[in-house]
Amino acid sequence: MELNNIKGAIEGILFASGEPVSIERVAAVLGIDSHLVADTAAVLRDEYETRGAGIRLVRIENALQLCSAPEFADHIRLALESGKQPRLTQPALEVLAVIAYFQPVTKAYVEQVRGVDCSYTVSLLQTRGLIESRGRLAVPGRPTLYGTTAAFLRTFGISALDELPELPATAPREDGQLVLEPVQTEEPI
Numbered sequence: 001m002e003l004n005n006i007k008g009a010i011e012g013i014l015f016a017s018g019e020p021v022s023i024e025r026v027a028a029v030l031g032i033d034s035h036l037v038a039d040t041a042a043v044l045r046d047e048y049e050t051r052g053a054g055i056r057l058v059r060i061e062n063a064l065q066l067c068s069a070p071e072f073a074d075h076i077r078l079a080l081e082s083g084k085q086p087r088l089t090q091p092a093l094e095v096l097a098v099i100a101y102f103q104p105v106t107k108a109y110v111e112q113v114r115g116v117d118c119s120y121t122v123s124l125l126q127t128r129g130l131i132e133s134r135g136r137l138a139v140p141g142r143p144t145l146y147g148t149t150a151a152f153l154r155t156f157g158i159s160a161l162d163e164l165p166e167l168p169a170t171a172p173r174e175d176g177q178l179v180l181e182p183v184q185t186e187e188p189i
Contacts, residue, residue: 001032006040010064020063020150037064059159060150067154095121096130100152101167104134104145122146130155 001009009030013021023041027034041064045057048069056069068076088096095118098110110118125131126146134147153159 001030003040006030006032006036007044010037010040010044011066014057014064014066017065020060020065022063024062026064058154060153061160063150065154089121091116091118092121092124096125096148096152099125099131099146100148100161100164103147103161105147106137106143106145108143110146 010026013026013029023034023037027037030037038059041057041059045059047053048056052069054069054072055066058065058067091114094114095110098113099105102109102113107118107122110122122131126133129149129151131146131152132149134145136142137145148161153161158164
């Protein structure tokens with residue numbers, strides 16, 4: 001299969017899907033190696049960014065998706081007559097951070113780390129599709145385990161969880177709460 005045909009086929013598949021499609025699935029459909037699909041997708045991604053296209057090709061772990069370019073978000077919202085997405089509150093960002101770094105976790109764990117009830121915030125993050133249920137913990141009461149979603153990765157512009165910034169060092173207090181200690185990035189003068 002010729003490179004331009006591979007590019008066109010990848011674009012068509014991703015456009016029609018509207019959701020992330022695994023690289024392996026695209027390779028199987030096209031009858032080519034998954035490494036060729038990944039390399040061709042990287043070429044397409046660079047082409048879109050270089051020419052300032054209104055779409056972007058993003059890789060989310062082992063999947064590909066077409067999405068709109070962030071610099072045109074305001075125009076797209078106006079064209080689709082949708083209201084501006086409300087920003088996440090500080091508590092929502094804190095809950096999301098605990099889940100992202102320590103997943104899969106229970107709501108009780110998040111509440112222990114934050115020291116406050118997180119029921120509403122966990123529900124809000126689920127409604128927005130940023131977190132999802134990842135099963136149940138095998139203890140009495142069988143609490144739900146939560147983890148982040150592909151929408152979380154897209155929202156924060158990362159391809160995989162290992163791209164998250166490093167956490168500051170933690171030290172347990174006598175009461176069991178964790179205390180974050182700042183990470184020293186430079187040698188003191």
